[in-house]
Amino acid sequence: MAFICEDGEPFGEEYTxxxxxxxxxxSTKKKGLTTVSNMSSTMALKDVTDKVEGExxxxxxxxxxxxxxxxxxxxxxxxxxxxxxxxxxxxxxxDALVGIALFLTHLAKFGKPVGFLRRTYPxxxxxxxxxxxxxxxxxxxxxxxxxxxxxxxxINTEDGVKILFNKEWVHLRKSNTEPIIRIYxxxxxxxxxxxxxxxxxxxxxEVITQTA
Numbered sequence: 001m002a003f004i005c006e007d008g009e010p011f012g013e014e015y016t017x018x019x020x021x022x023x024x025x026x027s028t029k030k031k032g033l034t035t036v037s038n039m040s041s042t043m044a045l046k047d048v049t050d051k052v053e054g055e056x057x058x059x060x061x062x063x064x065x066x067x068x069x070x071x072x073x074x075x076x077x078x079x080x081x082x083x084x085x086x087x088x089x090x091x092x093x094x095d096a097l098v099g100i101a102l103f104l105t106h107l108a109k110f111g112k113p114v115g116f117l118r119r120t121y122p123x124x125x126x127x128x129x130x131x132x133x134x135x136x137x138x139x140x141x142x143x144x145x146x147x148x149x150x151x152x153x154x155i156n157t158e159d160g161v162k163i164l165f166n167k168e169w170v171h172l173r174k175s176n177t178e179p180i181i182r183i184y185x186x187x188x189x190x191x192x193x194x195x196x197x198x199x200x201x202x203x204x205x206e207v208i209t210q211t212a
Contacts, residue, residue, distance in 0.1 A: 001083040001096040003103065005115035014042040016083040018121055020099055022048040023106035024077045024087075034075045038066055039162050040171050040184045041081030044122045060159035061173065067092045081126075126186045127193040131201050133179040137208060142181070143172055145207040146200070168192065170200050 003011035011019075021035050025048060033054040037045050038061045046056040059069035059078075067086060070078045078086045085099030086092060110117050133139065143161045154164040160173035170185040183200050187193040 001085070001099050003114060005118060006113045007115055009115070011114055011118050013083040014081040014124075014126065015044065015118060015121060016099060016103065017077075017079040017081065017085060018042065018044045018048055019106060019117060020085050020087075020102045021045055021077045021079075022121070023102060023109075025049065025052045025054060028076065034073045036066055036070045036073065036075045036078035038062070038080045039156060039159050040126075040173075041079075042124050042126065043169065043186060044124055047122050058156060058158070058162070063094055065159070122188070124186050124188055125190040125193045126184060127190075127197040129183045129185075129194075129197045129201065130180045131183065131204055133181065133208070135179050137179065139174040139179070139181060141211065142204060142207050143174065145211075146172060146203055149203060149207075168196060170196050172200065172204075 001016055002013055003016065005011055017037060025033055031053045033052065034057060035045055035049045035054060036057045036059050039058045040061055049056040057069055057073050057075065059066045063080065063084065066078050066080060070086065070088060075088065079094065084094035085102065086094055087098050087102070090098055107114060107117060147155055147157065147161050150163045156162040160171060162169060162171040168185065168187040170183065173182045175182065181204060183197045185193045185197040187196060
């Protein structure tokens with residue numbers, strides 16, 4: 001599910017869930033509501049959840065993992081950063097039609113063009129990169145070394161290694177089908193996100209060289 005602003009610019013697949021969740025959170029008008037997205041999705045969802053004194057939870061990547069986490073924490077809404085909306089009041093599954101209905105209702109009540117709505121949300125950028133590894137390298141050991149290198153920061157190991165900085169994060173996930181590590185990084189600035197991902201790639205290369 002994707003939306004285009006009136007100037008032809010994409011609303012942003014990461015922000016579809018953010019906008020719909022914001023509408024649900026604001027219209028419910030209760031404190032302590034919970035939201036869920038996967039660990040590689042934008043932190044803007046946490047921002048809109050915090051705004052209403054709610055609680056955000058991150059799940060491992062994958063719809064089934066998001067749904068499991070949503071059930072565990074009683075989330076009012078959740079999904080993934082690819083535009084997938086999961087609205088438990090109807091059913092536990094990504095549903096584009098439900099997402100469209102909620103988004104358009106939000107937009108109608110907002111009363112301004114799509115681009116104006118987009119600008120009400122924090123503007124983050126995600127860099128998505130990968131590093132190819134030589135077959136035989138122990139990826140788990142590499143991830144453990146990266147985890148130890150950054151152990152002064154909050155780290156989530158539910159799905160790979162996610163390192164949380166102040167207004168940035170980086171998420172490392174190994175592939176189950178090929179010798180690569182996927183690196184996702186988010187920041188308020190596009191260049192910072194890209195540089196952060198590149199820094200982690202360099203760290204991985206150094207770990208591999210030291211253990212070779």
